Amino acid sequence: MTITVEKSADTRKEQDAVPRRLTGSRIVCEALIEEGVREMWGYPGGAIMPFYDALKEYPELHHVLVRHEQAAAHAADGFARATGRVGVCVATSGPGATNLVTGLATAYMDSVPVVAITGQVARPGIGRDSFQETDIVGVTMPITKHNFLVSSAAELGPIVHEAFRIARSGRPGPVLVDVPKDVQNELAEYTPPAERAPSSPRAERPTRDTYERAARLISSAHRPLIIAGHGVIISGAYDELRAFAEHTGIPVITTLLGISCFPESHPLSLGMPGMHGPAHVNRAIDQADLIVGVGMRFDDRVTGDLRYWAPNARIVHMDIDPAEIGKNVPTAVGIVADAKEGLARLTAACEPGDHDEWLRGIRAGMRPEREVPTGDRFSPAEVLAAIKRTTDGRAKLVTDVGQHQMWAARFYGYDRPNSHISSGGLGTMGYALPAAMGVKAGCPGDPVWVVAGDGGIQMNIQELGTIAQEGYDIKVAILNNGYLGMVRQWQEFFHNRNYAETRISSPDYSLLCRAFGLEGRKVEHRADVEAAVEWAMSRKGAVVLDFTIEQEANVYPMVPAGGTVAGMIEEPEAER
Amino acid sequence: MSGAGRTLVVLLEDHPGALTRVTSLFRRRNFNIDSLAVGHSERPGISRMSVVVAGDASEVDQVVKQLHKLIEVVEVRDVSDGAPLLREMALIRVRADSTKRGEVTELAKLFGARVVDISHNTLTLEITGAEHKVESLVKLLSKFGIEEMVRSGRIAMARDSAGASVGMDEALSA
Ligand SMILES: Cc1ncc(C[n+]2csc(CCOP(=O)(O)OP(=O)(O)O)c2C)c(N)n1
Numbered sequence: 001m002t003i004t005v006e007k008s009a010d011t012r013k014e015q016d017a018v019p020r021r022l023t024g025s026r027i028v029c030e031a032l033i034e035e036g037v038r039e040m041w042g043y044p045g046g047a048i049m050p051f052y053d054a055l056k057e058y059p060e061l062h063h064v065l066v067r068h069e070q071a072a073a074h075a076a077d078g079f080a081r082a083t084g085r086v087g088v089c090v091a092t093s094g095p096g097a098t099n100l101v102t103g104l105a106t107a108y109m110d111s112v113p114v115v116a117i118t119g120q121v122a123r124p125g126i127g128r129d130s131f132q133e134t135d136i137v138g139v140t141m142p143i144t145k146h147n148f149l150v151s152s153a154a155e156l157g158p159i160v161h162e163a164f165r166i167a168r169s170g171r172p173g174p175v176l177v178d179v180p181k182d183v184q185n186e187l188a189e190y191t192p193p194a195e196r197a198p199s200s201p202r203a204e205r206p207t208r209d210t211y212e213r214a215a216r217l218i219s220s221a222h223r224p225l226i227i228a229g230h231g232v233i234i235s236g237a238y239d240e241l242r243a244f245a246e247h248t249g250i251p252v253i254t255t256l257l258g259i260s261c262f263p264e265s266h267p268l269s270l271g272m273p274g275m276h277g278p279a280h281v282n283r284a285i286d287q288a289d290l291i292v293g294v295g296m297r298f299d300d301r302v303t304g305d306l307r308y309w310a311p312n313a314r315i316v317h318m319d320i321d322p323a324e325i326g327k328n329v330p331t332a333v334g335i336v337a338d339a340k341e342g343l344a345r346l347t348a349a350c351e352p353g354d355h356d357e358w359l360r361g362i363r364a365g366m367r368p369e370r371e372v373p374t375g376d377r378f379s380p381a382e383v384l385a386a387i388k389r390t391t392d393g394r395a396k397l398v399t400d401v402g403q404h405q406m407w408a409a410r411f412y413g414y415d416r417p418n419s420h421i422s423s424g425g426l427g428t429m430g431y432a433l434p435a436a437m438g439v440k441a442g443c444p445g446d447p448v449w450v451v452a453g454d455g456g457i458q459m460n461i462q463e464l465g466t467i468a469q470e471g472y473d474i475k476v477a478i479l480n481n482g483y484l485g486m487v488r489q490w491q492e493f494f495h496n497r498n499y500a501e502t503r504i505s506s507p508d509y510s511l512l513c514r515a516f517g518l519e520g521r522k523v524e525h526r527a528d529v530e531a532a533v534e535w536a537m538s539r540k541g542a543v544v545l546d547f548t549i550e551q552e553a554n555v556y557p558m559v560p561a562g563g564t565v566a567g568m569i570e571e572p573e574a575e576r
Numbered sequence: 577m578s579g580a581g582r583t584l585v586v587l588l589e590d591h592p593g594a595l596t597r598v599t600s601l602f603r604r605r606n607f608n609i610d611s612l613a614v615g616h617s618e619r620p621g622i623s624r625m626s627v628v629v630a631g632d633a634s635e636v637d638q639v640v641k642q643l644h645k646l647i648e649v650v651e652v653r654d655v656s657d658g659a660p661l662l663r664e665m666a667l668i669r670v671r672a673d674s675t676k677r678g679e680v681t682e683l684a685k686l687f688g689a690r691v692v693d694i695s696h697n698t699l700t701l702e703i704t705g706a707e708h709k710v711e712s713l714v715k716l717l718s719k720f721g722i723e724e725m726v727r728s729g730r731i732a733m734a735r736d737s738a739g740a741s742v743g744m745d746e747a748l749s750a
Contacts, residue, residue, distance in 0.1 A: 138596070141593075141596065141600050142600060145647075146646075146647040149593070166647060323638065323641035323642050323644070323645055325641075326634060326637060326638075
């Protein structure tokens, strides 16, 4: 924050004198500043114009003009995931607001704190099918943690602060605040909240007895496993998880969104479970007699057919959301707690243990991850390895949805906390490029790499414009197989290779980059992989690398949707 | 006499949209809801809802927990145990010309129902009581032909004396 900015804020305050009557728009701006917001992503339009008018009086609020409102929501989401702070996006009524929907649904499924501010038609116009009127509160009810239609400027300040509190408290999630245009112009008093209302947890905190019952199950287990999820990252419970695992000697599995909550180079780390988890992880789950789930929700992509999943295991489930306990699997002990506090208390309740034999048994079943193909062709794993080497593992990887997402989950080897960001619950193609803008804004010191398919990158490719205008230093690796690869794989396995509508062409990405004033390169030979990544890192702004990979490579192994470990499809020897 | 299904009492802020949030939750989570009745509570600004959930124990548990997550929901109580006071009200318009009028009024009397409207061809009855009582009257009236009916759905209140006065209301209300 520069001194001039501070000064201008002061003069503003003096001019207004106490009590300060402000327009609704200025109230929103002041409340955002009060909440510590410095960046937001959005797009103006008729019903939100008073807000944009006021925004110019607040130079400390940096607004990034996206090219499509979906990208604004994803960017706010990426910012929130990378920093743990609330991300903010702004849109006008009607089409602007509806364009946010996919981004809000993405944030909702993955418990990401986002506040969306939308303009609405003026109060007298509501309910009359006015120009660009959409009942966005109704539309987003099932995909937000909460939402508000503001009915007067007087309640605007309290509502904005409440929106932030709801978004970040307990199990985080997106909150939408819909502000009619005349409310933005209406005058009201605004006083910042004296102190932050503490978020009131509704569930009772678990008792000592709960932890002791869990500890007894843990100490009597012979084949225990930890499955750690996004909750560990949201809570920042990295050290606590590690202490718990090391203290009890229990091996750690990380869900897709749990990746990077536990160092993968750690001897207790096993990898990812579920549909595309390596076979040894799913076999271990099959044999386990106890599973300690932490900040995860036994999603169907993790479990497959619930009736046959972890048939021998009792479940200890720790989650901050009471509704997750017992939702999908019957639980022996449920612990409603934030992972940081819960794990610390659980560790204290547990005897030290070791499960070396069990761990050795699991590790004996590990197959080396995909062998490097010989000759000129390179594998996705090699691209990922080059990124890791070139960035010394300091990068944040933002992945899109599809085969490349699974390869990036499996082959990178995440050791840095919160270095993997992806849309898990909704599986939103087109997520990575816009989300990376938020990640970069939140962590300007970290290299940010997008890993995307040739399908998903084209879904929000327009954001190269935003990236160019903002000067975001984002590197993009497209794993280009000429197909909507993941769907093609399903067609290969389950639809007789009927490749219906999965062949996809690409533009010349280098040329496209040039059009946007960015740089790009196509990489076709193994010898060029490392050099291309190094070149990308050496350039100042955004760079797009278009890696030509094998067209019909598959992600192995695969437990078909709703299937079991017994039905796991493993890699045929010929392809290895 | 607790009726079928579990009975939840839900207190929620009386905002526009709060009810929509509840019903939207039921639909989206595919919960099995038998009936739902809403009205004012004794607290200004707080509505009170009685919800009958048909599912098994784990489903009811989910309904309670998911309701708790709604910001505007203030309190959720499962009052099914402890013999709660459960009532339903119905208005039933039954076909009854002068030849049937006597029989219908007789039935109404037995059930403690009141005649609230009368025409050449119909009688309209008002009944309040436990659902099974309403149910029985409806069944008995159906042979005359029911022209129109409205039922409030179950409303519920836990007993103050939790068990001590069980049966009192049954005695009073026949
Ligand atoms: C918005 C959206 N539309 C459709 C899908 C379904 N889908 C999942 S993966 C996939 C293919 C992705 O192809 P590509 O981006 O080329 O990545 P690849 O699988 O080839 O690595 C599709 C279409 C989706 N997840 N999201």
